Amino acid sequence: MKRLIARLVFCLLAMGALSLPSAAPPARPNILFIMSDDHAAHAISAYGSKVNQTPHLDRLAREGMRFDRCFAVNSICTPSRATILTGKYSHLNGTPVFNRFDGSQPTVAKMLQAGGYYTAMIGKWHLGSDPTGFDYWNILPGQGRYNDPVFYDARGARIYPGYVTEVITDLTIEVIKNRPKNKPFFVMSHHKAPHREWLPHPRHQALFANRRIPEPATLRDNYAGRADALREQQQSVFKDLTRRDLKLKPPPGLTPAQSNQWLNVKPTEVEIEENGVKRVLRGEALNAWKYQRYMQDYLACVQGIDDNVGRLLDWLKANHLEDNTVVIYTSDQGFFLGDHGLYDKRFMYEESIQMPFLVRWPGVVPAGTVVTNLVINCDFAPTFLDLAGQAIPADMQGVSLVPLLLGEKPGDWRKSFYYRYYHDPGHHNTRAHYGIRTETHKLIYYWTKNQWELYDLVKDPDELHNVYHDPAQKDLVKKLQDELKRLKAELKDDDQFATNQPPDGVDGPAPAWAPDFKPPRPKAAP
Numbered sequence: 121m122k123r124l125i126a127r128l129v130f131c132l133l134a135m136g137a138l139s140l141p142s143a144a145p146p147a148r149p150n151i152l153f154i155m156s157d158d159h160a161a162h163a164i165s166a167y168g169s170k171v172n173q174t175p176h177l178d179r180l181a182r183e184g185m186r187f188d189r190c191f192a193v194n195s196i197c198t199p200s201r202a203t204i205l206t207g208k209y210s211h212l213n214g215t216p217v218f219n220r221f222d223g224s225q226p227t228v229a230k231m232l233q234a235g236g237y238y239t240a241m242i243g244k245w246h247l248g249s250d251p252t253g254f255d256y257w258n259i260l261p262g263q264g265r266y267n268d269p270v271f272y273d274a275r276g277a278r279i280y281p282g283y284v285t286e287v288i289t290d291l292t293i294e295v296i297k298n299r300p301k302n303k304p305f306f307v308m309s310h311h312k313a314p315h316r317e318w319l320p321h322p323r324h325q326a327l328f329a330n331r332r333i334p335e336p337a338t339l340r341d342n343y344a345g346r347a348d349a350l351r352e353q354q355q356s357v358f359k360d361l362t363r364r365d366l367k368l369k370p371p372p373g374l375t376p377a378q379s380n381q382w383l384n385v386k387p388t389e390v391e392i393e394e395n396g397v398k399r400v401l402r403g404e405a406l407n408a409w410k411y412q413r414y415m416q417d418y419l420a421c422v423q424g425i426d427d428n429v430g431r432l433l434d435w436l437k438a439n440h441l442e443d444n445t446v447v448i449y450t451s452d453q454g455f456f457l458g459d460h461g462l463y464d465k466r467f468m469y470e471e472s473i474q475m476p477f478l479v480r481w482p483g484v485v486p487a488g489t490v491v492t493n494l495v496i497n498c499d500f501a502p503t504f505l506d507l508a509g510q511a512i513p514a515d516m517q518g519v520s521l522v523p524l525l526l527g528e529k530p531g532d533w534r535k536s537f538y539y540r541y542y543h544d545p546g547h548h549n550t551r552a553h554y555g556i557r558t559e560t561h562k563l564i565y566y567w568t569k570n571q572w573e574l575y576d577l578v579k580d581p582d583e584l585h586n587v588y589h590d591p592a593q594k595d596l597v598k599k600l601q602d603e604l605k606r607l608k609a610e611l612k613d614d615d616q617f618a619t620n621q622p623p624d625g626v627d628g629p630a631p632a633w634a635p636d637f638k639p640p641r642p643k644a645a646p
Contacts (some may be wrong), residue, residue, distance in 0.1 A: 121269065123149070125134055126420065128568065135276070140631045141344070148236075148237075148304045148507070148509055149304065149445060149446045149481060149484075149507055149614075150304050150305045150306075150307075150434075150444060150445040150446065151232075151237075151304075151305070151306045151307070151445070151446050151448070151504055151506075151507060151508070151605075152292075152305075152307050152309065152445055152446070152447045152448070153306070153307065153308045153500075154309045154310075154311070154429060154432070154447070154448065154449045154450075155308070155309065155311065155451060155452060156205075156310075156314065156422075156425050156448075156449075156450075156452075157197060157244055157246075157310075157311060157312055157313065157314070157315040157449045157451065157452055157453065158197075158314055158315050158316070158452070158453070158455040158464075158465065158539055159314055159451035159455065159476060160451070160454050160456070160474075160476075161420060161451075161454060161474045161475065161476040162457065162474075163314075163372055163418070163419065163422050163455075163457060163620050164177050165476055165478050166176055166178040166180075166181035166182075166186055166474050166478070167186070167210040167476060167539070169187075170334050171334060171345065171415065171419060171457065172335050172419045172422060172423070174422065174423075174426040175426065175430070176426045176429045176430030176433065176562065177425075177426055177429055177449060177476075177478060178535075179430070179433065180396040180429070180433070180447065180449055180478040180479075180480050181488075182487065182488055183477050183480050183481045183482065183487050183488075184447070184479050184481065184485050184487060184489075184491055185480070185485050185489045185490070185491060185524075185525060186477075186478055186489070186490050186491070186494050187398070187477035187478070187479070187490075187491045187493075187521075187524075188474070188491065188492050188493055189316045189409030189474075189491075189493065189494050189495060190450070190474065190475045190477035190488055190495040190496070190556065191473045191475060191495070191496050191497070191537065191539070192209045192452070192453035192454070192473050192496070192497050192498075192499075193209055193210075193474055193496050193497060193498060193537065193538065193539050194209070194216065194487065194539070194541055194542070195454065195465045195467070195468070195472045195473045195539075195541060196217070196218075196453065196465060196466055196541065196543060197213050197246055197315075197452050197453070198215055198217070198218050198219070198221070198246055198247060198248070200218065200453050200497055200541075201221075201234060201245075201246060201266075201454040202215035202221050202247060203215075203497050203498055203500065204228075204452075204497050204500045204501065205221075205227040205228055205229065205646045206225065206226070206227055206228070206501060206515050206516070207228065207498050207499075207500070207502055207512075207513075207516030207517060207518045208498065208515070208516060209498065209517055209540070209611055210540065210542065210611050210617070211537075211540070211612070211614075211616045211617055212515075212517070212611075212612065213225065214622070215247070215622075216540075216542040216543075216617040217248055217361075217540040217543045217617075218248075218543070218544070219248065219540050219563055219624065220247070220248035220249050220512075220621035221247035221249050222249070222254070223247075223249045223250065223252035223253075223342070224252065226513065227252065227253050227501075228248075228253075228500075228501035228504050228505060229241070229251070229252070229253030229254055229306065229308075230252065230253030230507070231253075231505060231510060231513075232253075232306045232504060232508055232510070233253050233254070233255065233306075233489065235508055235510045236303055236304070237303060237304050237305060237556060238255050238256075238299050238300050238303040238304070238305045238306070238506060239253060239254045239255050239256075239293045239306045239307075240254055240256040240292070240299075240305065240306070240307045240308070241254045241257040241258075241259065241307075241308045241310070241327060242256075242257070242259070242288055242291045242292050242295060242307070242309050242310065242312055243259065243260060243264075243288040243291075243308075243309060243310035243312065244259070244260050244263075244264055244310040244311060244312045244315075245257075245259035245260065245310065245367070246260075246262065246263070248600065250274070252510075256273075256295055257274075258272070258273045258291060259271060259273070260284075260312060260484060261270065261277070263312065263315065264284060264312045265284065265312075265381045266283065266312065266313070266317075266319040267282075267283060267284070267319070267572045268281050268282065269284045269287060269312075270278070271287075271291075274429060279376065283304070283310050283321045283424070284311075284313065285311055285313050285321070285424040285425060285428050285557045286321075286419075286424075286428060287433055288309060288310070288311055288312075288428075289309070289428040289432055292307060292309040292432060293432065293435050294316060295307060296436075296441070297439075304508070305535055306504065306508075307597070309432075311425055311428075312417075313421040313422070313424055313425050314418050314421030314422050314425065314455075316365065316463075316464075317364060317365060317419045317638075318365070318414070318417035318420075318421055319421070320417055320420030320421045320424060321420070321424050322425075324420040324421070324423040324424050325417070325420045326418075327420060327423060328416040328417075328419055328420045329416065330424075331416065332412065333411070333412055333415040333416065333419065334458060335408075335411060335458065336459050337582065338458075338459050338460050338461070338582050338584065339357070339411065339458045339459075340461060341460045341461050341584065343460075345585065345586045346573060346586050347416065347551075347564070347566050347569060347571040347572070347573050347586075348551075348566075348569055348571060349467075349550070349551035349553065349566050349571070350460070351465075352411055352549055352551060353462070353467075353548055353549055353550050353551075354548045354549040355456070355462050355463055355464040355466075355548040355550070356461055356462060356463075357407075357410055357411050357414060357458050357461055357462065357463055358406075358407040358410060358411075358461060359386065360386055360463075360548075361386065361410055361413075361414060362383060362384050362385060362386055363382065363383045363384070363385055363386075363387055364383035364384060365392070365413075366387070366413045366414070367413065367417065368383070368387070368390065370382045370383060372456055385392050387406075388402070388406075389401060389402045389406060390406055390409065390452040391606050392409070398552075405576075408490065410460050413532030414458070414463060415457065415458065416504070416522065418457070429449060433447065437441045442482060443482050443483060445481075446480070446481040446485075446507055447479070447480045447481075448477070448478070448479050448480070449476065449477075450475050450476055450477045450480040450500075451476055451482065452475075453465050453472065453473065453475060453476055454470075454471050454472045454473055454474045454475060455471065455472065456469075456471050456472060457471065459471040462562075464476070464548055466541055466543065466546070466548065466550040467541075467550065467553075468511050468539050468541065468553060468555050468557075468562065468564050469583050470577075470581070472592065473539065473557075475497065477495065478484050479521075479525060481525070484525070484526070485525050485526075485529045491524050492534070492539055493524060493530075493533050493534075494533070494534050494536070494557070494559065495524075495574075496537050497514070497518075498518030499519055499520070499521050500517035500518065500521075501516060501518060502505075502516050502519055502520040502521075503518075503520050503521040503522060503525075505520070505524060506521075508519035517533075517611060521550070534608065535558055535559060535613055536556050536557065536558040536559075536603055537556065537607070538554070538555075538556055538604070538607040538608060538613070539554060539555050539556065540553075540613065541552035541553055541554070542617055542618070544568060551566045551568055551569055552568050552618070553565060553567065554564070554566060554567065554604075554608070554613075555604065556600060556604045556607060557577075558600070558603070558605055558632060560577055560578050561574065561575065561576055561577060561596070561600060562574070562575045562577055562583070563588075563597070563600040563601065563604060565604070567618070572588045573586045573588055574586060574587050574593060574596075574597060574600070575587070575590035590628060
């Protein structure tokens with residue numbers, strides 16, 4: 121009864137049918153959805169980071185709710201964004217890889233817009249088609265660039281002088297400031313950072329330039345007992361980072377084409393200079409140095425994100441929007457920070473699929489709470505609709521997180537979820553696979569290799585010991601395979617894209633104006 125009353129009160133508030141003696145929030149809350157690109161949860165101090173401090177993101181966790189088990193169901197940028205917009209898995213929204221998103225299909229932005237919300241999209245879109253369902257949009261072409269980024273909207277393109285994280289924050293503030301005041305807003309503020317090539321702002325780069333980053337315990341994982349996929353991948357910190365990634369400078373006298381070719385090489389030795397002394401790094405010394413260089417730049421990019429989240433939170437407070445704005449921070453998936461010797465994402469291992477998910481709504485979401493329920497990015501769209509007091513379409517495959525936000529503990533919450541990755545060989549030679557994660561175990565099937573992995577996440581949280589072939593696990597394997605089959609059928613995955621993936625589109629040719637777009641006199645952002 122207590123749960124039903126709390127739920128009824130929330131719904132009535134959302135519909136404007138109930139007023140309280142105290143200063144109750146307006147009928148429907150504003151929603152500010154902040155998403156970075158490739159930000160690992162374990163690079164946030166609120167999630168126990170051992171490598172950096174993120175005071176402003178920690179503030180969101182302290183004043184709101186931290187979700188410890190939030191996951192992407194296809195850990196790669198474009199598919200995750202399509203899932204967030206549609207509330208559906210890749211095989212139903214038609215975006216399993218880096219292909220063009222069909223913007224004519226229903227999206228949460230269109231539904232909120234039709235329901236009276238002012239909708240806006242700023243920053244990294246990365247879906248190959250122009251945004252639909254937004255009253256305002258201004259996005260980066262493709263991956264975009266870190267410095268003096270190009271943005272385009274329906275009218276054309278322009279350069280915004282400055283650093284991309286700060287530009288996106290400026291644009292977000294400007295949009296909220298100039299919004300129609302008679303409507304609640306739904307604003308998606310999507311950052312490029314900390315995506316590869318990990319180019320930080322100079323002031324943040326200086327903070328990490330001489331800092332030694334602790335190495336993860338699995339940095340030198342030898343992949344014993346695991347599927348061949350780990351040995352075949354090409355996203356190794358030690359083997360696959362290029363001179364460009366490591367910020368090495370080309371020798372003088374090279375042509376631009378020669379410099380580009382030089383930068384794309386994966387070095388097996390590097391000459392560095394420290395305190396005026398030059399030395400050549402090879403072998404283990406080079407491996408250790410590569411990890412430090414990668415992490416210094418990555419974490420410096422994250423620091424820029426943290427600072428700008430803080431700037432945005434301060435602006436909301438100063439402009440009296442804090443109390444009735446639901447602020448959500450997430451990333452489009454996780455990221456390897458040297459875990460298992462890797463960078464990038466894609467694999468179904470924890471560091472890759474775990475998304476940070478922080479939610480603050482003062483006076484409604486209990487401050488400082490932690491949720492351990494299994495949550496997936498299919499849940500985001502239903503949650504936005506529920507917050508807005510709108511109906512959730514039956515064909516959305518996620519569920520609203522509002523009961524969890526209200527502090528409820530639903531007894532019928534999911535006990536497992538389904539994952540599927542398609543992009544094989546892709547940019548990093550990652551084998552296609554699917555599987556399920558339960559509260560205690562993970563089963564992975566590399567269907568192109570016909571190889572399985574099973575991990576006990578309680579005893580083996582680092583996923584080092586594949587126990588699939590252990591005779592003692594025979595009954596568990598059968599149980600998990602049955603659950604995998606059930607979920608696959610329930611979610612209507614009929615292998616639609618298993619052998620016939622759509623052509624890549626997002627990372628293909630840029631719009632004609634994008635590579636050389638140089639207005640006569642670039643103007644500063646308004």
